[in-house]
Amino acid sequence: xxxxxxxxxxxxxxxxxxxxQAHGYEVTLMSNRTADEIRTGRVMSTQVMFHTALQHERDLxxxxxxxxxxxxxxxxxxxxxxxxxxxxxxxxxxxGYAQSVDQRVKMAGxxxxxxxxxxxxxxxxxxxxxxxxxxxxxxxxxxxxxKGELVSMFARxxxxxxxxxxxxxxxxxxxxxxxxRPECPDTDAxxxxxxxxxxxxxxxxxxxxxxxxxxxxxxxxxxxxxxxFQGVGSPAEHLSLMLGLMQRYTPWEYARATKAxxxxxxxxxxxxxxxxxxxxxxxxxxxxxxxxxxxVVVVNDPVTNQGANxxxxxxASYLASxxxxxxxxxxxxxxxxxxxxxxxxxxxxxxxxxxxxxVPPEHVLNLIGAAGALPAVADRFAAGFDDPSxxxxxxxxxxxxxxxxxxxxxxxx
Numbered sequence: 001x002x003x004x005x006x007x008x009x010x011x012x013x014x015x016x017x018x019x020x021q022a023h024g025y026e027v028t029l030m031s032n033r034t035a036d037e038i039r040t041g042r043v044m045s046t047q048v049m050f051h052t053a054l055q056h057e058r059d060l061x062x063x064x065x066x067x068x069x070x071x072x073x074x075x076x077x078x079x080x081x082x083x084x085x086x087x088x089x090x091x092x093x094x095x096g097y098a099q100s101v102d103q104r105v106k107m108a109g110x111x112x113x114x115x116x117x118x119x120x121x122x123x124x125x126x127x128x129x130x131x132x133x134x135x136x137x138x139x140x141x142x143x144x145x146x147k148g149e150l151v152s153m154f155a156r157x158x159x160x161x162x163x164x165x166x167x168x169x170x171x172x173x174x175x176x177x178x179x180x181r182p183e184c185p186d187t188d189a190x191x192x193x194x195x196x197x198x199x200x201x202x203x204x205x206x207x208x209x210x211x212x213x214x215x216x217x218x219x220x221x222x223x224x225x226x227x228x229f230q231g232v233g234s235p236a237e238h239l240s241l242m243l244g245l246m247q248r249y250t251p252w253e254y255a256r257a258t259k260a261x262x263x264x265x266x267x268x269x270x271x272x273x274x275x276x277x278x279x280x281x282x283x284x285x286x287x288x289x290x291x292x293x294x295x296v297v298v299v300n301d302p303v304t305n306q307g308a309n310x311x312x313x314x315x316a317s318y319l320a321s322x323x324x325x326x327x328x329x330x331x332x333x334x335x336x337x338x339x340x341x342x343x344x345x346x347x348x349x350x351x352x353x354x355x356x357x358x359v360p361p362e363h364v365l366n367l368i369g370a371a372g373a374l375p376a377v378a379d380r381f382a383a384g385f386d387d388p389s390x391x392x393x394x395x396x397x398x399x400x401x402x403x404x405x406x407x408x409x410x411x412x413x
Contacts, residue, residue, distance in 0.1 A: 001026045002327070005138040007126045009033070011047070011103070011311035012294035013144030014110040019060050019319040021119050028138070029114055032125040032145075039108040039209070042266040046172055046217045047103055047308035048072065048190055048204050050386035051096030056316040064109055065101045069207035072098040074189035075382035077368060080196070084251055090372040091189050092382030098190065100206035100215065102174065103308075128153060128284065135288025140322070140330040143282065146295030153282035154292045160350065166272035167301050167357040168199060169220040169227040173239050174206065174267035177259040178214045190305070194368075195249045199226045200303060203253060213263050216242050219303050222272070225249075229270045238268045275301045275357075277350060280339035281332055291335045293318060298346045300353040305385060310349055317342040348389040355396065363398035367405070374408050 002025055006017040009031035017029045033041065049057075057063045074091045075098075081087035115121045124130075127149055135141050143150050181189065193201040204215040220226025226245055232238045239262055246254040262268065278297045282290040294311040321338040328334070360368070371378040384391050394404040 002139045003028070003137070004140045004142065004322075005030065005134050006142045006144060007131070007150065008143065008145030008293070008296075009038075009107055009111055010044075010144060010146065010295075011107075011308050012315040013142070014107060014114065015057070015060065015062065015312060015315040016142065016144065016293065016319055017119065018062060018110060018114055018117075019315065020322065021114065021117055022060060023319075023323060025322075026120075027114075028120040028122060029111075030122045030124060030126050030130075031111060032123070034123050035108040035111040038111065039104050040266075041104060043172060043174055043269050044103045044107075045269075045307060046100075046202065046204060046215050046302060046305070048098055048100040048206075048305050049308050049312065050094065050098045052386050053309040053312035054096070054099060056312045059316075062110065062113075064113075065105065065207055066099065069099040069101050070188045070205035070212060072100070072188045072190050072205055074184065074187055075385060076189050076191040077371065077378075077381070078191065078193045078250070078252070079368065080193065080249055084249055086252055088369050088372055089183075090378045091184060092371065092375075092378035092380070094382050095386065098385075100204050102206060102208040102213075105207065105209060126150060131290055132284045132286045132288060135284050135286065135290065141288065141290040142293050142318070143290050143296050144293035146299060151278075151296055153284075153290065154278040154280070154296060157277045157279050160277035160347075161275070162354060163275050163357075166222060166274050168272065168303060169222055169229065170269070170271045170302065171218045171220065171226070171229040171238070171242060172269040173216045173242050174208050174213050174263040175216060175239070175257070175260040176210070176213055176263055177257075177261050178203070179256040179259070181256065191253070193250045193253060197221065198224055198249055201246065201250050201253060202305065204305075208263050208267070210263050216246070216257070216260070217302075218242060218245060219301075232270065235262055235265055235268045238270070273299065273301075275299060275350070275353065281335045289332055289335065291318075291330075291338065297339060298343070298350060300350055301357055303356050304349070304353045304388070306349045306353060306388070309386075310346060313345055314342050317345070345389065348392070352384070352388045352391050352395070361398070363401040364395065367395065367401050370405055374405075376408055377405070
């Protein structure tokens with residue numbers, strides 16, 4: 001029986017560990033926290049997972065909360081103009097519903113399932129010296145801990161990483177008490193509000209520890225009006241700042257949030273990081289190798305809500321590569337080929353995310369505006385959140401955008 005070590009108990013690490021376990025591998029999982037510590041800790045992300053990523057969970061029978069989490073059937077886009085008026089507003093239909101489950105709920109539950117199914121769980125923060133030791137005892141070492149000392153083992157890929165500094169200041173609040181959306185009161189939809197020069201506000205239906213909730217998520221341009229959360233003293237002050245920004249820049253969202261309350265005292269999060277692609281193989285001091293997983297090797301800004309989706313897709317891709325390898329050695333050539341296989345899909349996420357972090361060019365603004373009058377455009381844009389590769393055909397190049405819109409309107413570019 002092949003022995004595999006997985007370091008990190010997030011979406012990718014746990015999904016991969018549970019998948020390997022289901023296929024008979026002897027898996028050791030290293031987590032820096034117990035399930036109870038995760039469950040009672042601070043929120044970790046704004047995860048919203050689309051159809052393909054959810055299907056990877058279903059394939060492994062890990063969709064424990066599917067019947068409890070809100071079914072997100074649409075994706076809305078609003079653009080703020082002068083005097084905080086909505087100059088664009090539409091909702092595209094998703095081809096398969098999306099869902100969001102607070103990672104405190106999901107990761108704690110998956111961690112318990114891994115242990116109950118006989119997996120070896122080591123609760124310990126891993127250092128490079130630990131991996132150096134373990135690499136001699138395992139056939140494969142997978143690093144899925146996207147923060148801390150271990151990430152530094154994986155060198156930055158400058159050719160694929162155009163940014164060295166964070167492109168957004170991130171602020172999150174999980175809340176109860178949001179009123180239904182007037183334009184679609186009976187349909188759950190994720191909403192992206194673009195505020196030029198300020199940033200983006202996302203509103204995401206979710207399932208948290210206390211049941212149904214919504215995530216308020218500001219992505220502020222660094223140094224701009226929404227970059228005000230660093231050093232905030234209390235959760236209540238954090239929420240007050242978020243609501244104040246909504247009242248000023250997205251009053252249509254604030255109108256729903258006048259009775260919003262935090263789901264719990266640990267329902268807020270602040271952060272920022274530079275989007276980075278790293279080389280996938282780390283050489284350990286003793287000569288061993290480690291393969292980076294998901295955020296360790298490809299971390300994008302959450303402006304396109306792809307983090308948990310990319311992690312699930314990476315875990316599924318790596319699982320397939322490991323199963324296909326059989327009894328052969330997990331050597332460096334195989335590790336690089338395994339990453340390259342995942343990069344075929346991940347590169348589309350990175351390209352799209354980096355494009356959305358910049359000032360939208362005129363043809364993109366025209367495309368977003370056209371979606372208000374052309375439901376097919378709204379639906380296709382929404383579908384791109386599940387399959388970002390489709391943006392290649394109609395998003396990046398003005399000529400392709402114009403040809404696509406012309407094909408729908410019967411006009412000539």
